[in-house]
Amino acid sequence: MAEFQFIEQIKQKTYNQSSLIKGIGDDAAVFRERSQDIVITKDTFVEGVHFSKKTMTLYHVGYRVLAANISDLAAMGATPLFYLVSIVIPNQYEQNELRQIYEGMKALGSSYNIDLIGGDTVSGQELVITVTAIGKVVDNKVRYRHTSQVGDIVFVTGMLGDSRAGLHLLMNELKADDRDYFIKRHQMPEPRVKFALSMCELNRVTLNDVSDGLVSEVSEIAEASNKSIVLVDKKIPTYESFSQFAPDQQFDWKYFGGEDFELVGTVAKDDWTKVKQCANDSQITVNEIGYVIEKTDYPVYIKEENNVKQITKRGYIHLK
Numbered sequence: 001m002a003e004f005q006f007i008e009q010i011k012q013k014t015y016n017q018s019s020l021i022k023g024i025g026d027d028a029a030v031f032r033e034r035s036q037d038i039v040i041t042k043d044t045f046v047e048g049v050h051f052s053k054k055t056m057t058l059y060h061v062g063y064r065v066l067a068a069n070i071s072d073l074a075a076m077g078a079t080p081l082f083y084l085v086s087i088v089i090p091n092q093y094e095q096n097e098l099r100q101i102y103e104g105m106k107a108l109g110s111s112y113n114i115d116l117i118g119g120d121t122v123s124g125q126e127l128v129i130t131v132t133a134i135g136k137v138v139d140n141k142v143r144y145r146h147t148s149q150v151g152d153i154v155f156v157t158g159m160l161g162d163s164r165a166g167l168h169l170l171m172n173e174l175k176a177d178d179r180d181y182f183i184k185r186h187q188m189p190e191p192r193v194k195f196a197l198s199m200c201e202l203n204r205v206t207l208n209d210v211s212d213g214l215v216s217e218v219s220e221i222a223e224a225s226n227k228s229i230v231l232v233d234k235k236i237p238t239y240e241s242f243s244q245f246a247p248d249q250q251f252d253w254k255y256f257g258g259e260d261f262e263l264v265g266t267v268a269k270d271d272w273t274k275v276k277q278c279a280n281d282s283q284i285t286v287n288e289i290g291y292v293i294e295k296t297d298y299p300v301y302i303k304e305e306n307n308v309k310q311i312t313k314r315g316y317i318h319l320k
């Protein structure tokens with residue numbers, strides 16, 4: 001199929017964003033925003049590395065790669081506006097398969113009223129999908145990683161480890177309690193945009209999204225803020241039936257699983273009630289999971305009963 005025909009098929013018939021001046025169809029897209037900070041992010045998915053057709057349909061692949069980008073915008077406190085898609089297509093792919101990728105992206109995109117405004121199409125050895133997403137932030141309320149302070153509460157939205165549990169069930173073709181729940185959490189994650197935006201009244205919130213795993217994300221906050229963070233093991237939120245998995249799997253998945261696309265952050269104690277209210281208004285859960293301390297030898301520690309252990313991004317634990 002000619003590239004032109006393909007682009008005609010995936011192109012939106014109408015656009016949602018009023019700031020858009022030119023979408024798909026010229027050498028580049030054009031939009032006009034006044035006095036807003038513009039936030040841009042990009043994620044790349046490679047077949048065989050970031051996804052396999054064994055555990056995901058192409059619809060889910062599209063859904064997920066866009067979700068990863070929207071989640072990054074949420075973690076910056078940004079309202080998503082637009083996205084662009086670069087795709088490397090191997091010969092054996094049929095046009096209806098490629099359309100499914102875009103169907104998945106459009107399904108998620110339309111729930112945020114965001115528009116596909118451009119991209120690039122080339123052929124190559126393996127399927128590669130790169131999405132660039134653009135958002136805006138008003139009133140200088142960008143949520144950076146470097147703003148944590150000693151005494152802050154560390155919080156996380158939703159449940160952790162679900163996505164990794166879902167992947168495990170798919171890869172090993174296992175039955176389990178709430179199998180559909182875990183698989184859906186893996187294939188169709190929900191970026192926490194509404195919650196992030198609902199905190200716009202708060203002056204200082206540090207945010208990061210859980211793409212690589214809780215310990216990794218919390219380390220990034222601690223390092224950027226020049227602090228250390230203690231996570232309280234029994235407070236890490238997991239789904240009721242998560243307890244059906246082996247203890248070492250539970251530990252591994254909740255701390256290192258990643259791809260839950262929940263938001264982890266820190267906030268002053270005085271603002272914690274407001275954060276809980278924002279979660280309530282956004283119909284999600286939020287839990288206090290730890291606290292920020294002065295910088296010590298390691299960025300992240302885990303408190304189990306009266307034992308405090310350091311934990312590295314790779315997961316090795318040493319007694320302190």
Ligand code: ADP
Pocket residue numbers: 007010023024025026027028029084085086087116117118119120121
């Ligand atoms: P150019 O050669 O000027 O870069 P192209 O012929 O590559 O333009 O693309 C024509 C239009 O289609 C542009 O608006 C471009 O952004 C858009 N486009 C191309 N490939 C894709 C794609 N895979 N997804 C979305 N839009 C695309």
Ligand code: MG
Pocket residue numbers: 026027
């Ligand atoms: Mg051109």
